[in-house]
Every structure is written in C-alpha cells, then in structure tokens.
Amino acid sequence: MPLGTLRPSPLVEQAAENLREQISCGHWPVGSKLPGETTLAKTLGVGRSTVREALRALAGAGLVQPRQGAGVFVIATRPEVDWPTRLRRAAVADVYEVRMLLEVQAARLAALRRTDEDLAALRTALDARRAAAGGDDAAFVDADIALHTAVVSAAHNPVLTDLFAEFAPALRQALIDLPDLLPRRTADPGTGDDSHTTLVDAITACDPDTADHTLTTELTAVLTRLKHSES
Structure with missing residues (x-):
C-alpha cells in the first residue's frame, strides 16, 4: 500500500x-x-x-x-489497548467473572481488617442502597456499586481498590443494560437487601467465611443472568 x-x-x-x-x-x-x-x-x-x-x-x-x-x-503491528478500553470491549460475563475473583477476596479481607470508619461507611452505603431501591435503575445501580466499593475499600488493599475502580464503569453499564433488571426489582421490592445486609453484618462480625459465601451467592446469581442474556 x-x-x-x-x-x-x-x-x-x-x-x-x-x-x-x-x-x-x-x-x-x-x-x-x-x-x-x-x-x-x-x-x-x-x-x-x-x-x-x-x-x-x-x-x-x-x-x-x-x-x-x-x-x-x-516493535508491534497492532496498537496496545489500554485497560479501560479492553474492559469496554470485553464480554460482560467475562468482566463479571473477574469481578467475583476480586470482590470476594476483598470481602474476606474486609471482614478481617475493617475499622470503625469502614463500618460507618458500609452502613451509610447500605442505607443509601435501600433508599435508592424505589428509584430508577441507574440510581439504584449507582447505590449498589457504591456499597460494593465500600466493601472493597474496607479490605485496605490499594491494588484491589484501584482494580475495582477500573471495573466499576463497565459493571455499571452492564447492570443498567441487564434485560431483567426492572422485572427483577419489581418482583423483589428489597432488591437483594437481605443478602447485602448479611454481607455487611458478616464484615462487622469479622466473619470472612460468611462474607465470602454471601457475596459469592449474590454475584453468581447475577453472573448467571448475564450469561443467559448474552446467549
């Protein structure tokens, strides 16, 4: 050419x-x-x-x-793709699988390392999530991610915190676009409030196993829906 x-x-x-x-x-x-x-x-x-x-x-x-x-x-025939761009292009289910690896470990660490300030932030985020349950999908997703961000922050591992921050925008859009989000929220007025309360309680009680199990169950259910929507 x-x-x-x-x-x-x-x-x-x-x-x-x-x-x-x-x-x-x-x-x-x-x-x-x-x-x-x-x-x-x-x-x-x-x-x-x-x-x-x-x-x-x-x-x-x-x-x-x-x-x-x-x-x-x-030195190369194809340009390097930065991490945010790669996440935007990746299959949502693939992104979510990596999210699970990061966040479940973060929840375990949070249960072992949380401070009083972390617990206050978690309770505030949990209350905000409850308040957003009756609002539009985007506001609820933002409140949900804010709670999960607080969990990761309580792990006190800056690398985990930075990695989750990179994932957050892709996760937000994926959850907003989830086809059954609105029907699921209509069928479940609490929109997972019980499991999120259990997660926060487990971190408060310094119980990493319960935090792990609760979050794994919650995220696996969402991942299953994401894979179904992509099939």
Whole structure:
C-alpha cells in the first residue's frame, strides 16, 4: 500500500493513521527501521514537525520505538489497548467473572481488617442502597456499586481498590443494560437487601467465611443472568 499525500487537516492524525496502516499491513515489519523524518515528510506532503508528532503518537500506542542515534523502529503491528478500553470491549460475563475473583477476596479481607470508619461507611452505603431501591435503575445501580466499593475499600488493599475502580464503569453499564433488571426489582421490592445486609453484618462480625459465601451467592446469581442474556 503506497503512502499518499494527505489532506490539509488534521495533519497529525492523518499522518499517524497513514503510517499505522503501513505498519499493520506489513509494509514495515516488526524490527524494521522507518524512513527518516525528512523522507516521510516529503512522501506524506507534510512538515517534519507533523511527522514527529505522528511518530510520537505511534510510540504512545506501542507500535514504534525511537532509539537514540539509530532511528525509529517498528516493535508491534497492532496498537496496545489500554485497560479501560479492553474492559469496554470485553464480554460482560467475562468482566463479571473477574469481578467475583476480586470482590470476594476483598470481602474476606474486609471482614478481617475493617475499622470503625469502614463500618460507618458500609452502613451509610447500605442505607443509601435501600433508599435508592424505589428509584430508577441507574440510581439504584449507582447505590449498589457504591456499597460494593465500600466493601472493597474496607479490605485496605490499594491494588484491589484501584482494580475495582477500573471495573466499576463497565459493571455499571452492564447492570443498567441487564434485560431483567426492572422485572427483577419489581418482583423483589428489597432488591437483594437481605443478602447485602448479611454481607455487611458478616464484615462487622469479622466473619470472612460468611462474607465470602454471601457475596459469592449474590454475584453468581447475577453472573448467571448475564450469561443467559448474552446467549
């Protein structure tokens, strides 16, 4: 695929896309050195500064790597996908399975590490979830995730906290889009209040086994519905 002269604007984005296409189609295979900035600028019909910015964008995407004194080399044919983007593209059930791994362990740790401040936050979040049960789906899902976030926070593991924060947006949209969310809430006015109360009580009582069992049961039921909706 030959390089072509570009339209006037936006030049950097066009230059980066043109070069990306050359890399992805194998014109410049992994390990090869790209032509110099002057050559690329002449071929693309842009200035060297535009080429330089385009190469910087490709480096940020993990496609090329500049080596001081040697030039710019191709290191991959496909751009790296950041974690939030990967989560948005992943199957909801797959995301939820990983959520279970993280959150069940977090609940066990929370039961062993919770502080008085954590317990107060959990009770506040539980009350907010109850109050949101009569509202719209989005408000209820937000309140539900806030309670689960409080559980993860009580584990006092910053890595778990950060990972759950990455999952939260994908989980929120998945739950809002769950086809049977509204019928399930109509059939169950408490919308799982008993199980969530048991979870908070288990953490309060420093009972990791009950916290584990309660959350596993709750999340497994949701995962089953998610898999059914995707089938």
